[in-house]
Amino acid sequence: MRVTGSAKCLPSSNTTMKQTMLGHLSCTMHLLLVWTVLIAVHTVLTEGCPDGCQCNQPSTVFCMNRKNPSFPRAIPPNTFSLYLFQNAISSIEENSFSGLWDLQLLDLSHNKLSNLPGGVFKRLTNLSNLDLSSNQITEISAETFQGLSRLERLYLSENNIRSIHPDAFRGLENLLELKLTKNQLVVAPAFSLPHLLLLDLSYNAIPTIQSGVFHARNIETLRVAGLGLKEVPADLLNELKNLHELDLSDNHLTKVPPGLRGLTKLNLAGNVAISQLQPDDFSGLSLLQDLDLSRMSLHILPKGLFQSTPRLRGVSLAQNPFNCVCSLSWLTEWLRVSGVALHRSEETRCHFPPKNAGKILRDLQNSDFGCPIPTTVFVPTTLALTSTAAPTTPTIPRTTYTTTIITTTTTVPHIPTEEPAVPTQVDQQCPPQTCLNGGLCQLDPLGEVECECPPGFYGMYCEMLSLTPADFTEPPKIQLQVLERTSSSLTVDLQSYIQGKKHLPGLRLTVQNLSGLDNRPGIYQLPPTLLHYTLWELSSNSTYRICLGSMRDVSGEPELCSEAQTMAESPTPSAHITQTREGSLTLVLVPAVVAGILLLVVIVSAICYTRRRREKAHACENGGPLELEGVKTGLDEKGELKKLSEISTGTERGWESEEPLMDSSRVGNNNDTPTGRLPHSYF
Known part of the structure; x- marks a missing residue:
């Protein structure tokens, strides 16, 4: 009996069988190990980024607008920067940051944190930037920032902080910036921060600041705006030997604080109790470069006020009730000669006398101030x-x-x-x-x-x-002006409403058709920088009520209203047009000439086509070559038609040829074409 098939070798002993089984087992173990590694890599690639977050870079994680009060989990351990703002996070714990040993930046702003447990950040030993602004934090304990020895920037603005423990910032020896803006502090916090460069306590309720409270002699920028300060102790400023920028805006100061030295930027805006300045108020500010004196009660500036500030580059005098009389005429000449930039010059205007009221101060000439002419x-x-x-x-x-x-x-x-x-x-x-x-x-x-x-x-x-009493009577209300009108549009003037308004967030334009069946108003939100706006797609010969107001307060902000009517729609010209003289002759001759040319082209094309068909038919009957579509046959020296073989091989030069747009030999795939090339593409 003959056996056909493939031959196989069978084991001859039990030892060989064991070796074979061990080989299979080893191979299986290797496969399992490789499979495990692949699963781990797949898990890292697919689950390394928390849900609702973006990990654009290996060391940066963005979790924005998750609207999830819980802290995100599965944050990659190699994260350097973690952004968690606007996530509605209400609580954090120490284990929330487990494994994040390399974290350097943590942004928890715009959440709902109200309580920070003691030592909650102590595992983040490499953290250098911490932003907790715009939360609901009420107090800072002594253990809140425990362990953050490398912290450089701490932002706590716009919270509800009422108390700060005296030891709250102990251990933050490398802190460079501390911001506590817009909280509910009533006492300036005491601390010892030898490397602090910026301190911002603005817009709290701290009416006085005692000297010696800040043990931070290297502060370069101090912002104490909106605290209600009536004076600034000279000793406080003398202690800050490195102070360059001082913001005292929106306080209750009655005079320029004494002892100002070495400043490059000074902001006194909003101190409405200051109505007069002395010529020597800025005598110690030889390095001053930027000065803000806006929103005060200044009527006159003494001549020589800026004589001690040779490095001054910009000054703001906006929103002051200036008396533009002869004693103030020196200011415009000084601005022109010194080259100092007048910030917000459009808001720096005269209030008195009546002939100069509302005029831009910088545009006035010497004669406009009423100064006499020397004789x-x-x-x-x-x-x-x-x-x-x-x-x-x-x-x-x-x-x-x-x-x-x-x-x-x-x-x-x-x-x-x-x-x-x-x-x-x-x-x-x-x-x-x-x-x-x-x-x-x-x-x-x-x-x-x-x-x-x-x-x-x-x-x-x-x-x-x-x-x-007559001055308190309400002035007549200004009507909203329509600059241009058509049958389908109205152009509304916005400038008259914008003038006199300060810090408009936007404009609200309401339009209502009083003539149509649909009286529902349409509302448009416009930027406050437009001077006019055009309403399109309106009904013709219709009356519209137009109101303009601010987007800030829909109910309380007064509106400027007016009524306007669109123009009647112009009649559509009839198909039968009667004109005289040259106009009628042109309307008749031009279409007639065009029609004649078109008819002539059609007739010539038909004749040529018929003649060509006859020549082809005659050539076929006599056994002559038939001209291919799209190919022009060439003539030899004797005037006879060349052979197709000569034309196709191109043995002779000088004849004209046109390659057909579509050749049957080129249709199909690459393997079907003789040359293996695709058909020509014209797109």
């Missing part, structure tokens, strides 16, 4: 010349002229030559238009101007108007 007056004086040659020589009087510049032309009586010379005194008068609103000007014994104001006015130049 030259020649005053004759008599000088006696005495000769010493002989006692009998008579004294010869000689008349000379001395030049005196005064403010107005003054008539001086002539002094007789026979009388001895005496000093001449020129009577001085008030410059014209010094006292406003009909005030009477006079000079005191020292030559200073005094104005006697008429009833209803007061002030140094009678520029202030006393309020009467």
Whole structure:
């Protein structure tokens, strides 16, 4: 019997069988090990990033707007930066950061944290940036930041912090920035931070700051805006030897604090109790570069105020009730000559006198301030010349002229030559238009101007108007103006509403059709920088009510309303148009010529096509070559048709040919074509 098939070798003994089984077992173990490694790699790749987070880089994790109050889990252990803002996280624990030994930045801002357990961050020994702003934290204990010896920036702004333990910042020796803005602190926190460079306590309820409370002599930037301070102790500023930037805005200061030295930036904006500055208020600020004096009660600035600030580069004087009279005229000239930038110049305007009210201060000329024009007056004086040659020589009087510049032309009586010379005194008068609103000007014994104001006015130049009951009557409401109208659009003026408004978040434009069946108003949200806006797709010959207001407060903000009507729709021209003279002739001739040309093209094309078909048919009958579609046959020297073989091989040059757009030999895949090339693509 013959056995067909593949031959196999069978084991000859039990030892061989055991070896074979061990080999299979070893192979299986290797396969299991490889499979385990692959599963681990797959797990790291698919589950290394927490749910709802993004791990764009191996060391950075972004978890934004998860709206999940629980702390995310499965954070990769090699994370350097962890962003968890706007996640509605309400609580954190020490084990929330287990395994994150390398974490350097932690952002927990804009969550709902109200309590920070003691030592909750102590595992984050390498943390350098911690942002806890915009939460609901109420207190900071002594153990809150325990273990954060490498922390450099700590942000606690916009919380509800009422108390801070005196030892809360103990151990944070490397801290560079500390921000506690917009909390509920009533006492300045005491701390010892030798390397602190920035301290921000703005907008708390801290009416006084005692000297010696800050043991941080290297502070460069101190922000204490909106605390309600009435004064700043000179000792406090003297202790901060390295202070460069000081923000005292929105307090209750009545004068510029003394002892200001070495500052490069000073902000006094919003201290409305300061109505007058002294020429030497900034005498110690030779390094000052930026000064903010906006939103105060300044009427006049003394000449020479900025004489001690040669490095000044920018100043803000916006929203002050300036009296644009002659004593302030030096300011515009100083701005022009010094090159100092006037920030918010559009908001730096005159309030008085009435002729300059509302004008931009920087645009005024010297004559606009009412300053008198200097006048030259020649005053004759008599000088006696005495000769010493002989006692009998008579004294010869000689008349000379001395030049005196005064403010107005003054008539001086002539002094007789026979009388001895005496000093001449020129009577001085008030410059014209010094006292406003009909005030009477006079000079005191020292030559200073005094104005006697008429009833209803007061002030140094009678520029202030006393309020009467009639002044409290509501002025007439300005109507919203429509700049342009068509049958389907209305262009609305927005500038009249924007003027006089401060810090508008946006505009709300409401449109309602009073003529149509659908009276539902349409609301448009517009930026506050537009000067006008056009409403499109409106109904023709319809009346619309348009109201403009602010987006800040829908119920309380007054609106500016008006009614406007769109134009009637113009009649559609009829198909039968009657025109005269050249117009009618053009309308008739042009279509006729075009139609004639088209007809001629069609006839010529038909004739050519018929002739060509006949020539092809005749050539077929005589056994001649048939011209292929898309190919022009060439002629030889005798004027006879070339052979197709010569044309196809291209043995001769100089004939014209056109390759067909689609060749049957090229249709199909690459393997079917003779040359193995795809058909030509024209796209």
